[in-house]
Amino acid sequence: ILKAYDEVCDDKNEVNWILLTFADTKSNILKVGHKGTGGIDELKEHLKEDEAAFGYVRVPMSNDPLSQRTKFVLVSWIGQQLSYMRRARLSVQKSDVTKVLRYFSIEVPATEHAELDADDILVQLKKAGGANYDRQTSNY
Numbered sequence: 001i002l003k004a005y006d007e008v009c010d011d012k013n014e015v016n017w018i019l020l021t022f023a024d025t026k027s028n029i030l031k032v033g034h035k036g037t038g039g040i041d042e043l044k045e046h047l048k049e050d051e052a053a054f055g056y057v058r059v060p061m062s063n064d065p066l067s068q069r070t071k072f073v074l075v076s077w078i079g080q081q082l083s084y085m086r087r088a089r090l091s092v093q094k095s096d097v098t099k100v101l102r103y104f105s106i107e108v109p110a111t112e113h114a115e116l117d118a119d120d121i122l123v124q125l126k127k128a129g130g131a132n133y134d135r136q137t138s139n140y
Contacts, residue, residue: 001100004032008058009103011070016058017043020097021051025083028093030054040073040118047113049079052086054097056104061125071125074104078111105129 007015014037021033033053034046043055055075062068076094078087106128110116 001030001032004035005056005101007035008056009072011058018056019043019046020054020056022053022086025086028089030093030097040075040116040121043075044113044116047077047079047110047116050081050083051077051079052082052090052093053077054094054101056101059122059125061122061129071106071129072104073121073125074098074101074107075116076107076109078109080111 001018001020004015004018007013008018015035016039017036018032019034020030023029023031034043036042039059040055040057043057047053047055053075055073055077057073057075059071059073060068061071074097076090078090106121106124108116108121108124
């Protein structure tokens with residue numbers, strides 16, 4: 001998991017997201033289930049209704065060509081068909097996950113794919129980022 005996390009954190013690496021999934025339906029052991037280069041939209045393709053997972057996504061941001069910066073998003077996925085026992089254990093497991101995936105600007109809890117809209121997440125990142133010098137062109 002640490003190796004995959006480092007890949008996402010490295011701006012020179014094409015991998016810009018990872019998805020941590022449980023080894024099986026009864027296990028509390030997380031593994032790197034998927035990783036990719038297509039951002040939040042590609043990550044969403046791997047989220048299942050009967051599973052819990054944690055995603056970590058690198059998002060490039062800029063107000064203009066000279067102010068490029070990178071932000072990170074933690075996705076806490078709880079599929080709508082997830083068992084109640086798994087749901088009950090997730091808060092403890094999320095605490096462990098954030099000890100490894102330490103640096104993120106926002107956390108996006110989601111139970112539906114629609115809650116992980118790339119444009120909405122970008123707006124949340126801008127709001128969380130403090131100064132926004134392109135407010136006249138922003139929609140918030």
